[in-house]
Amino acid sequence: MKAIQYTRIGAEPEVTEIETPTPGPGEVLLKVTAAGVCHSDDFIMSLPEEQYVYGLPLTLGHEGAGTVVELGEGATGIEVGTNVVVYGPWGCGTCWQCAQGAENYCPRAAELGIRPPGLGAPGALAEYMIVDSPRHLVPIGDLDPVTTVPLTDAGLTPYHAIKRSLPKLRGGSTAVVIGSGGLGHVAIELLRHLSPARVVALDVSEEKLEFARSVGAHEAVLSDASAIETVRKITGPGGAALVLDFVGYQPTIDIAMGVAGTASDVTIVGLGDGVAHAKVGFGQTPFEATVTAPYWGSRSELIELIDLAHQGIFDIAVERFALDDGVEAYRRLAAGTLRGRAVIVP
Structure with missing residues (x-):
C-alpha cells in the first residue's frame, strides 16, 4: 500500500510503498478515508537527530478517519463496516487518568512505549492503518470524513x-x-x-x-x-x-x-x-x-465534538490532497499558505 513517511532526518516526507498491515490481537484495521496534516508533524520533522525520538521510517498522520475492515482476535465493541474517526493520544487504558477518558494525560504511556499514531506509531497517511484498540474509535455515522477528521486534533x-x-x-x-x-x-x-x-x-x-x-x-x-x-x-x-x-x-x-x-x-x-x-x-x-499549555483532549470530549458535528455547528475549512500529492500539502503547511486544514484523501 502507499503511505507518506518521514524517512530521513531533515528531509521532506515521501510517498512510499509498504506492506498492508494485519491486525493483531485486540487491534482494528481501518481503510483510511481521510487523514489530516498538522503543524505537529512539521515540528517533529524539524527536530535535530539528537532530539528526534519517534522512529524511522515513520508513517505520518495523527488525524485519521476510516472504515473498519478487519478485527483482530478478541477485538470487540465495533463492527466491520463502521465509519469512524481515531482518538489519537493513546494511553494504557487502566490508570486513573485513562479511566476518566483522559488518555492524553496517561502517566504510563511513555514508560510502556505507547505513542500516538503518526507520532511514534504508524499513522493515518496511508491506505490502511492499525488502531491498537476499539476504544480509540468514535463512530461518525453519515458525517463526511474529510470535513470531520480535523476534529480529532484541530477540533x-x-x-x-x-x-x-x-x-x-x-x-x-x-x-x-x-x-x-x-x-x-x-x-x-x-x-x-x-x-x-x-x-x-x-x-x-x-x-x-x-x-x-x-x-x-x-x-x-x-x-x-x-x-x-x-x-x-x-x-x-x-x-x-x-x-x-x-x-x-x-x-x-x-x-x-x-x-x-x-x-x-x-x-x-x-x-x-x-x-x-x-x-x-x-x-x-x-x-x-x-x-x-494543554495537550490534545479526552476521549469523551471527542465524542462530544462528533455530537456537535451532527448538529451542524461546524464549517471546517479544508483543502483536499490526494495521497500522491501529500508532500505538497506539507510544503504548503510550512509556507503558511493553507486555508484551514489540509486533508489527505487516499
Missing part, C-alpha cells in the same frame, strides 16, 4: 482548552484567539457556539483576518507591534477573560500576556519553536491569571 485541542474556561466567558467578556489557521478557526466557531463572549482574532495579514471574520470573529486585529494596545482598546481596562495562542512563538506569547485580564486564562496551544515561554510572577502576570 479536540481547542475544545478541551475552551471547555475548562467556559465559566469565565460571561456576557460582556472577551476571548482572544491568536492565529486563525487550522486550529484557530475551529476555536472561533466553538467560542461562538459555546459562549456569549466577544471573540477577537489576531493574525498577520488582512487575508487571514478576513478568514477569521468569515468564521465568526467579532473583531479581527493585525498581530503587529501595536496589537496589545489595539486589543486593550477593545477589551477595556479589564482585559481578556481567555487568551488562546495557537502560534506559540515569543512575540505571540508576549501579546497573549499583554492582553490578559485579572483572573483570566492564558492557554498556549501552538508549539512555536519549542523554546518560547511566558513570563509568570508577581508584577509580570495579571493577578490570579493562569497560564497553561
Whole structure:
C-alpha cells in the first residue's frame, strides 16, 4: 500500500510503498478515508537527530478517519463496516487518568512505549492503518470524513482548552484567539457556539483576518507591534477573560500576556519553536491569571465534538490532497499558505 513517511532526518516526507498491515490481537484495521496534516508533524520533522525520538521510517498522520475492515482476535465493541474517526493520544487504558477518558494525560504511556499514531506509531497517511484498540474509535455515522477528521486534533485541542474556561466567558467578556489557521478557526466557531463572549482574532495579514471574520470573529486585529494596545482598546481596562495562542512563538506569547485580564486564562496551544515561554510572577502576570499549555483532549470530549458535528455547528475549512500529492500539502503547511486544514484523501 502507499503511505507518506518521514524517512530521513531533515528531509521532506515521501510517498512510499509498504506492506498492508494485519491486525493483531485486540487491534482494528481501518481503510483510511481521510487523514489530516498538522503543524505537529512539521515540528517533529524539524527536530535535530539528537532530539528526534519517534522512529524511522515513520508513517505520518495523527488525524485519521476510516472504515473498519478487519478485527483482530478478541477485538470487540465495533463492527466491520463502521465509519469512524481515531482518538489519537493513546494511553494504557487502566490508570486513573485513562479511566476518566483522559488518555492524553496517561502517566504510563511513555514508560510502556505507547505513542500516538503518526507520532511514534504508524499513522493515518496511508491506505490502511492499525488502531491498537476499539476504544480509540468514535463512530461518525453519515458525517463526511474529510470535513470531520480535523476534529480529532484541530477540533479536540481547542475544545478541551475552551471547555475548562467556559465559566469565565460571561456576557460582556472577551476571548482572544491568536492565529486563525487550522486550529484557530475551529476555536472561533466553538467560542461562538459555546459562549456569549466577544471573540477577537489576531493574525498577520488582512487575508487571514478576513478568514477569521468569515468564521465568526467579532473583531479581527493585525498581530503587529501595536496589537496589545489595539486589543486593550477593545477589551477595556479589564482585559481578556481567555487568551488562546495557537502560534506559540515569543512575540505571540508576549501579546497573549499583554492582553490578559485579572483572573483570566492564558492557554498556549501552538508549539512555536519549542523554546518560547511566558513570563509568570508577581508584577509580570495579571493577578490570579493562569497560564497553561494543554495537550490534545479526552476521549469523551471527542465524542462530544462528533455530537456537535451532527448538529451542524461546524464549517471546517479544508483543502483536499490526494495521497500522491501529500508532500505538497506539507510544503504548503510550512509556507503558511493553507486555508484551514489540509486533508489527505487516499
